[in-house]
Amino acid sequence: MNICFKTFDEIIVNLGLEKIKTIGDAYMAAGGLNSKAGVKEVALAAIQMKKFIDDRNADPNIPKKIKFDMRCGINTGPVVAGIVGIKKFQYDIWGDTVNTAQRMEANCEINRINISENTYLLLKEDPQFTFTERGTLPVKGKGEMKMWYLESYDKEIDE
Template sequence: MFANAAAFIGALVLGLMARPIAELPPLWELIFATFNGAATAGMLGMVALTYRHMVDVAEAALESEHQKSETLLHNIMPPAIADRLKQNPKVIADSHEQVTTLFADIVGFTEVASQSSPESLVTLLNRIFSQFDALVDDLDLEKIKTIGDAYMVVAGLPAARPDHAQAIARLALEMLVAAERVSQETGKQLQIRVGIHSGPVVAGVIGQKKFAYDLWGDTVNIAARMESHGATGRIQISASTAKLLNGEFELEPRGTIEIKGKGQMATYYLIGERKTTKPNV
């Protein structure tokens, strides 16, 4: 505002000092100088306004790009972890004593891949994984990554939640429904196999390039084994997860299976959620 006023006054002074092409009576010289100064001031004002508009547009574009970058970063890792990484870009490793991890895998994906073009295969994966992503968002869970046709999710971090096992169980049941829906819509024989285990993990970000939020520990390995040793179209869970479900879900005992590095482990198939919660006895 003050800059525009100064420009106007300066232009008015210049206009008063400017001389007309021909000699004019004193009164007309004053009128000429006044109008000349006002016109110059108007032009300078337009230049100032144009410059201000250009600055505003540039700032808006910069803010838009910043928001896009923030959104992309928050899609890669939890917002709280992304903020920590921006403030102090070093190794992040947090211990979480109780989380529930899920692995899901598309059964027979190799055969499906052999019968599809690369474009249609990627489109199919995107279709089913996008539905899984929507379920993860609805249940406020944390997607960790996809590896080929495998999908990994965790509940209970970065913020702890007491219902982490129940939330993952609900997700697993909805994932079976989503996979069946995509199979019917596409005409492809799509079935998934799901494995779940609960326990402690270490979560964080390591490395210097292509940052990714990931999990480490026996809990992750056992959850992966629950999936790989499971049955098509079924959800296999460990005894630790079954205990945390506290009778709120219907389970079918499977018996024991051999888990590499752990020996025999009791497992269960998750059937569905009970309409009424049984008391813990």
């Protein structure tokens, strides 16, 4: 897991995102907390993380017992951010946006990137991204929500 999270850290830093925390085998990061990065960079990070996991899992030299799968959930919107606690305090983010991102992850298939309608609406016009519409699905505590799988990013269009 450390190998995977170390690579995730490098991806996050390279794209100007903020790592919030790890919780067990979960990795939480955010964009838009500074002026450097936003929703596109979050989507790119997810695609790069997924590619790393796919490539690593396809490597026959890595024993099956140490392969690592992932699910990624992305949502876009306002958050509350701040320092938590008085002992071993840490920076954290909260709010409906964070809760919805977690629901996107929980409703995601293994090694896929599931995005909310909020995120899709911000990315859909970018010709570099491709999506698969999932339709409307029931989401715990939220009711029915539209979701899309973020499939890829065409780097060549950037060049």
